Structure formats: C-alpha cells, structure tokens
C-alpha cells in the first residue's frame with residue numbers, strides 16, 4: 001500500500017508528539033507500507049514572522065506571501081521544520097530524506113494570483129523522485145515549497161501540496177493528520193463522513209474556515225483525481241496511524257458518493 005501522510009505543523013511543534021508520530025511512520029514503513037510525508041508549519045511561520053515584526057495576512061486560508069515571507073518559508077518550512085522531522089524519523093530507524101517541491105522538480109507551480117503575492121498553484125507533480133526514493137527504502141519528507149521550473153520559487157499551501165503529491169504519485173490513501181478531532185459541523189460535532197457537496201456546504205456557510213477550508217478543498221480535489229481514500233484525522237490521538245489504516249472510525253472520511261449522514265465525537 002502506498003500512502004501520503006500530511007502532517008500539520010502544530011503536531012511537529014512539541015518534540016514528544018513529533019517523536020511519537022515519527023515512531024508510527026517508521027513502524028508502518030518497516031511493515032512495507034510505502035510512505036511519503038508532506039508537512040506544514042503554518043503556526044511556526046506565524047510565530048517566526050511575528051518575532052520579526054511581520055504581520056501574517058490570510059485570504060481564504062492562504063498566507064499572502066511577500067519576498068520576505070517566502071524567504072522565511074524557506075528557512076522555517078524547508079529548513080527547521082523539515083530537518084527536525086527528518087532527524088526524528090532517522091532517530092527511530094526510518095530512512096528519511098528531506099526535500100521540497102523544488103528538488104527533482106517534484107512539484108511545479110505558477111503564481112495563483114497577484115493579490116496573494118508569491119503563493120503558488122500546483123500545475124504539475126513529477127513524482128519520479130518519490131518513486132526512486134521510496135523504491136530504495138527511503139521516506140521522502142516534503143516541505144510545501146515549489147518552483148516554476150524557471151527559477152521562481154513559490155509558497156504552496158501544504159494541503160494542496162499533499163493532494164498534488166498524492167495524485168501524482170498515485171497514492172492509495174491520503175491522510176491529513178491535524179490538530180483537531182476532525183471536521184466539525186456548526187454545532188461542533190465531528191463529521192464522520194463528508195461528501196464533496198457537504199464539504200462545499202460547510203465552506204459556503206462559513207463553518208469550515210481558514211486551514212480547514214484549504215484542507216477540505218484539497219481533500220475533495222484528491223478524491224476527484226483518483227485517490228481512493230482520503231481522511232482528516234487527529235494527529236495527537238494515540239496510535240492514530242495504525243487506527244486509521246485499520247479503518248477504525250476516527251476523524252472525518254471524505255466520501256465519493258453520499259452515504260448515510262453519521263457523526264461521532
């Protein structure tokens with residue numbers, strides 16, 4: 001089985017949780033599961049920028065990116081966050097390799113729109129490098145930065161990056177590990193299953209906002225492009241990876257077609 005795991009940045013902030021998740025990923029890799037990791041680092045970026053007196057501004061969950069903020073993203077996301085995670089994985093026996101979408105021209109991007117500055121939209125994933133690494137027993141750990149193939153670098157939303165890599169690499173499953181129990185409805189209940197229509201509805205009604213808006217859009221896009229199973233699950237839940245891979249009810253599963261509406265807390 002081939003899985004793309006997207007790790008939310010908050011989960012990587014504490015060494016204990018990072019170490020636990022690294023252990024779970026290493027265990028699955030040892031069992032022969034083919035794994036690529038894509039990680040975020042939104043809150044760490046916001047902190048890094050605030051310490052330097054730079055305010056963060058978001059439009060529909062995407063960070064407006066000036067050249068100065070892109071440089072911070074290279075330092076924080078492709079630098080500290082990526083390498084700390086790689087070191088944690090190595091420490092538990094996984095042969096992790098840190099890279100960004102620029103390496104091997106893994107993900108190609110174009111400017112999304114002028115208002116957002118250097119935010120990229122993924123135009124193509126070239127997954128050969130993932131195949132080479134995973135095929136030789138390595139675990140690629142990808143930071144959400146990409147190039148346009150002509151020298152320009154873009155900040156990519158990590159959820160979009162994860163979806164693009166999952167589709168390009170033909171992952172069987174895309175698992176978003178995040179800092180919340182799942183996708184919540186207006187009453188704060190975790191939605192066990194969500195269709196595209198329900199996801200769009202939660203966004204349109206202002207219930208799913210910011211980081212969850214981008215995640216739902218990316219999750220639905222990945223489903224549309226053929227990833228068989230997409231889930232949004234709480235990364236801090238004990239044994240989360242094993243449980244989600246065993247299809248235990250946990251967090252939110254994105255469904256291709258309508259299923260009976262269910263909820264659990």
Ligand SMILES: Nc1ncnc2c1ncn2[C@@H]1O[C@H](COP(=O)(O)OP(=O)(O)OP(=O)(O)O)[C@@H](O)[C@H]1O
Pocket residue numbers: 007008009010039040041042043158159177178179180182183184185202207208209210211212213215
């Ligand atoms: N309807 C909703 N259900 C659940 N969470 C929601 C909802 N609407 C907004 N959110 C927010 O979305 C957040 C998750 O997205 P966020 O971007 O913060 O994390 P992430 O994507 O896992 O991490 P990173 O952005 O670092 O990769 C939740 O912590 C919550 O505050």
Ligand SMILES: [Mg+2]
Pocket residue numbers: 040042158159211212214
């Ligand atoms: Mg996010």
